[in-house]
Amino acid sequence: MKRRPLLFTAAIVASAVLALTGCASGSGSDDADQTSSDAGAEYGLVTPGTLSVCSDIPYAPFEFEGGDNGTGYTGFDIELLGAIAKKLDLKLNVQDVGFDALQSGTTLAAGTCDVGASAMTITEARKANIDFSDPYYDSLQSLLVRTDSGIKSIKDLKGKTVGVQQGTTGENYAKENAKGAELLQMGSDGDLWPAMQAGQLDAILQDQPVNLEHEKADKSYKIVEEYNTDEQYGFAFEKGKKDALRDAVNKALKELKDDGEYQKIYDEFFTAK
Structure with a gap:
């Protein structure tokens, strides 16, 4: 039998080793992709491996454009959910949607997202259509006016045009207390x-936090009154369909409060600058 040259034999061995190495590398990549897509499988996510969040943007300091988390948006709500997603080994995706459809449960029921995060007050009326996480923020209502308007309180609004966001607790408070004012509802x-x-x-x-942002941005405007309405914000979930995810979010939220990460995020957006 004729013997093959040594160089040719070595080339065959090298090719075989490379082929085996390539197979091993490909298998590892597939495993990584599979692990990523399997993350959160028990939560019934809209997109496997991703926490999809719906929010009405802008509403600074809770949600607005910017940041470096890869979603295109930032703010207290967004960064807090980003930290929660990290604890759940999930990626974060954020979509801008209308608040009225979000707070009514329509957007969540349509399967557009897993969580609603839009500075949403927990109310009994909303609980009829959506489920809430544990509270994550205590809020006030407030009245913002021009510094030269002569308006000193809600009692001075008769005959004035007052802007409110449709479907919010601020709108409800204005309807009950801004006597004689013309309310202009906006999205x-x-x-x-x-x-x-x-x-x-x-x-x-x-x-109050949103009006405070405007007061900081332009000294021609000021908050003349704040109203303690005992409001707390919660993250929203489709009614009766996301219990496992809601429990996981609540657990992660508690951990963030216990380990100090919640306070760091809070200070980033609410500490006076």
């Missing part, structure tokens, strides 16, 4: 604030 703070600056509104009645 979001992204509509209210420009309207205020354009002189179309005499006041905005909404969550």
